[in-house]
Amino acid sequence: MQEQRKEPILIDGKTIASTIKEEIKKEVADILDHGQRPPHLVAVLVGEDGASLSYVKSKEKQSQEVGFTSSVYRFPATITEEELLQTIDFLNNDDEVDGYIVQMPLPKHIDEKKVIAHIDPKKDVDGFHPINAGRMLLSLPSYLPATPCGIVTLLERANIETAGKSCVVLGRSDIVGTPMAVLMSRKGMDATVTLCHSKTKGLKEICAQADIIIAAIGKPAFVTEDMVKEGAVVIDVGIHRIKDDSEKGYYVTGDVDFENVKKKCSYITPVPGGVGPMTIVSLLTNTLKAYKKEIYK
Numbered sequence: 362m363q364e365q366r367k368e369p370i371l372i373d374g375k376t377i378a379s380t381i382k383e384e385i386k387k388e389v390a391d392i393l394d395h396g397q398r399p400p401h402l403v404a405v406l407v408g409e410d411g412a413s414l415s416y417v418k419s420k421e422k423q424s425q426e427v428g429f430t431s432s433v434y435r436f437p438a439t440i441t442e443e444e445l446l447q448t449i450d451f452l453n454n455d456d457e458v459d460g461y462i463v464q465m466p467l468p469k470h471i472d473e474k475k476v477i478a479h480i481d482p483k484k485d486v487d488g489f490h491p492i493n494a495g496r497m498l499l500s501l502p503s504y505l506p507a508t509p510c511g512i513v514t515l516l517e518r519a520n521i522e523t524a525g526k527s528c529v530v531l532g533r534s535d536i537v538g539t540p541m542a543v544l545m546s547r548k549g550m551d552a553t554v555t556l557c558h559s560k561t562k563g564l565k566e567i568c569a570q571a572d573i574i575i576a577a578i579g580k581p582a583f584v585t586e587d588m589v590k591e592g593a594v595v596i597d598v599g600i601h602r603i604k605d606d607s608e609k610g611y612y613v614t615g616d617v618d619f620e621n622v623k624k625k626c627s628y629i630t631p632v633p634g635g636v637g638p639m640t641i642v643s644l645l646t647n648t649l650k651a652y653k654k655e656i657y658k
C-alpha cells in the first residue's frame with residue numbers, strides 16, 4: 362500500500378498577527394486609562410509608488426486599530442534631499458512623535474543611506490539606522506527590522522524548533538536577508554545559518570539539505586519542490602502580482618512554488634496571509650517600545 366502524504370501545517374500569520382494586535386490594543390487602552398497620550402507613529406511617504414502607497418495606508422489603518430495616533434507626511438517625488446532631511450530634523454525634535462519610518466524606495470536623486478543615517482536611532486522603528494543594525498549584530502537592545510522580526514515571532518508562536526537546525530536564507534538585502542541571517546543564528550534561535558545570494562554556487566543542493574528555508578529572493582516561485590527536503594519548514598517572504606486572464610487580472614504568489622513545495626513540507630507560510638501580516642505588527646511592537654522607552658532609556 363502506498364504511504365499517504367501528510368498535509369503540511371500552514372503557519373497562519375494572519376491569526377498570529379491579530380492576536381498580537383489585540384495584546385497591543387489592550388496595552389494602549391491601559392495607557393489611556395492612566396490619562397496618558399497614545400503612542401504616535403508617523404510614516405513619511407515620498408512620491409506615488411503604488412506598493413509604497415498601499416503599505417503606508419495599511420500601516421495607518423492598523424496603527425489606528427490598536428489605538429495609536431497615526432500620521433502620514435506626504436511629499437511629491439520632486440522634494441529635494443535637503444527638504445527631506447529638514448523634515449527628519451523636525452520629526453527627531455517633536456516630543457509627540459515616538460517613532461517614524463521613511464517609506465522606501467526614495468526617488469533616485471535622494472541618497473537613501475544618508476536619509477536613514479539622519480533618523481534619530483531612538484525613533485527609528487524600522488530598525489534601519491546603522492546604530493540599530495550594529496546593536497542588533499551585538500545582541501544589544503535595538504529596534505529589529507520589521508520583516509525578520511515578524512518571522513522570528515512567527516516561528517516562536519508556531520512553536521517551531523530552530524535550535525541546532527540548518528537554516529538557509531535566500532537573499533541578502535539590507536532589510537530582510539542579512540538581518541534575518543543574523544537573527545536566526547543568535548542565541549535563542551540557535552540555528553546554523555547559510556546565507557545564499559546571486560553568486561552562490563550549488564544553491565539547489567544547499568537548499569535541499571536545509572531544515573528551514575527562508576525565501577527572500579524577490580523572484581516569483583523561485584523555490585521549487587526539488588530544492589526542498591522532506592519535512593522542511595518553508596517561510597516565504599515574497600509577494601508578487603502575476604498578470605493572468607482571471608477577473609482580477611492577476612494572481613498573487615510568493616518566492617516559493619507553493620502548490621508543489623507544500624507536499625514536502627512540515628510547515629509552510631501561505632502568500633498572502635503568512636509573513637506579510639507580521640511585518641506591520643512588528644512595526645507596531647517597535648512603536649510601543651519607543652513610546653515606553655524600552656530600548657533607549
Ligand code: GUN
Pocket residue numbers: 462463464465466487507508536
Ligand atoms: N519598503 C519596503 N519595505 C519597507 C519597510 O519595511 N520599511 C520602509 N521604510 N520601507 C519599506
